[in-house]
Amino acid sequence: MAAPWWKSAVIYQIYPRSFADSAPRSDGVAVGDLEGIRRRLDHLVWLGVDALWLSPVYRSPMADFGYDVSDHCDIDPLFGTLDDFDRLLADAHDRGLRVILDWVPNHTSDRHPWFVESRSSRDDPRRHWYVWRDPAPGGGPPNNWRAAFADVPAWTFDEATGQYYLHLFLPEQPDLNWGEPGVVEAMHDVLRFWLDRGVDGFRADVVHAIGKDPALPDDSPEAALLPKSSTNDHHSTHALLRDIRALLDGYPGDRMMVGEVYLLDTAQVATYYGAGDELHLAFNFPPLYTPWDAALWRQRLDEVDRHVTPVGGWPTWVLSNHDNPRHRTRYGSEARARAAAVLLLTLRGTPFLYAGEELGLEDAEVPPERMVDPGGRDGCRAPIPWEPGPAHGWHGEPWLPWPPDPDRRNAATLGHDDGSIVHLYRRLLSARRVSPALSLGHLEVVPSPDGVLAWAREADGDRRTVAVNFTETEQTLTLDGSWEVELSSDGGAGVAWPGRLGPDQAVVLRPA
Ligand code: NOJ
DSSP states (O other), X not given: OOOOHHXXXXXXXXXXXXXXXXXXXTTSEEOOOHHHHHHTHHHHHHHTOSEEEEOOOEEOOOTTTTSSOSEEEEXXXXXXXXXXXXXXHHHHXXXXXXXXXXXXXXXXXXXXXXXXXXXXXXXXXXXXXXXXXXOOTTSSOSSOOBOSSSSSBSXXXXXXXXXXXXXXXXXXXXXXXXXXXXXXXXXXXXXXXXXXXXXXXXXXXXXXGSSOOTTOOOOOTTGGGSBGXXXXXXXXXXXXXXXXXXXXXXXXXXXXXXEOOOOXXXXXXHGGGTTTTSOSEEOOOGGGGOOSOHHHHHHHHHHIIIIIGGGXXXXXXXXXXXXXOOHHHHHOSHHHHHHHHHHHHHSSSEEEEETTGGGTOOOOOXXXXXXXXXXXXXXXXXXXXXXSSSSTTOSSEESSXXXXXXXXXXXXXXXXXXXXXXXXXXXXXXXXXXXXXXXXOEEEEEOOOTTEEEEEEEETTEEEEEEEEOXXXXXXXXXXXXXXXXXXXXXXOSSBOOSEEOTTOEEEEEEO
16 A cells, blocks of 8 residues: 655645735735735745644634634634635645644633633633633632743633633634543534545544543642643543544545644654554754754664654654744755755655745844744744745735845755755655655764764665764765765755765765
8 A cells, every 4th residue: 555645755844924924014014915825836846845734823822823712613714715725625636735733622711712712701601612710719810831832821710600621822823622522522612624635634633632630630740840832741642532533534535733842852753643543744952952963963863763663654854934933044054954955855754844944044133123932933934935025926025024144045945056055955855756765764873983874765675874974074985785866055056975074065976
């Protein structure tokens, strides 16, 4: 049986506010929209990705820029309409691109009609759709759980009904109670709504958090120093995920769910694959937080091998997203960002690209008066520069400042430069597509000197070796057999493998 599409796919994350806009707005502030994305689909086809993931485009008061949903089955007017969505989906499918949507199951907006009803009275039929508790015996929040973003309790007191409600994120994002059958049914209906419309799957936001200990016990003092959203790991989530999986698998066409399992321990993440009956894919973030260091990356590979592979899970790899500084910024140079692209796109598993990393974008420097995100994540959400100045392909001054050097670092200018980083991404994507070894093959780490990580990939007799020099000095690497450079992070290709790697250089080798 052929592998499902999502195993060999490269998935491209779009943060819709920052990708592309389609028309000027009356307030003059440029914000990306669905039509803007549709008009830029050819960039994704040219690049060679297989699928796009849209961060939330649902109706939202935007307290968390869309991760606070007030209507799961409509598009926020900022982004367009359901018709715009259908057009985008159809055009993406026509081009062979799959589309996955963000699904936010752990919480809604406090303006969602469900929560408005729930907070209206203790007797409301939807009261228990959210997590309400009396104050602790001496007063104050019911337990010591902490919210994300700010060091505050995960509970907000509601004067009118005299109880606290739980929110692992902002007070504007009350947590749903997945112990309530009505919630399960309603959120399943949301999945069906979009699956019926033809989406290829979902990225499920903080999905490890949906099942909670119904006793809501205090965390240990050490655990209580961390946001609860990064530690909640209750067994009840697994049964919920099995039902969600059955729902998705009941549809034709390999619908897929990749879960954001924000537990920074690969062993814990691996449990969310279940026995092949929970998440199709799970994000594993420890690599994203790993510095540019060969020995540490070797450990990350080993952890995946030790925990994900034995449960039959297919790994995922992410270096950048809308919640963290871009890896170009973290690693500090374009040479490293290029070598990291080789790493990301040649490991065993499904890689996720974050829009703009193919341009080598750095985070924007956002002056205090332009900061808007409660979680301090504005820098990585800067708009994509499409063209040289002044508007960079947008219809006004965008909602966030440009990333550095947009006159040079934009899609059009780099697209005309064969040696630029966007061409490296394009070559890597095309090399993956034609090589069963790179897309689906087995991976084995091969011996290499300190500071270098090298691995062999193999499938159906197809073979590649990849080597990454994490140091700033030249390194020698001796390999069995004779190899030629299929591509190199510095642009070289087609030469016999010289047995040496330059500083921060990565190569993909094929048998000579
Ligand atoms: C994780 C999302 O990636 C992040 O952007 C969001 O703020 C939280 N979940 C809450 O939904």
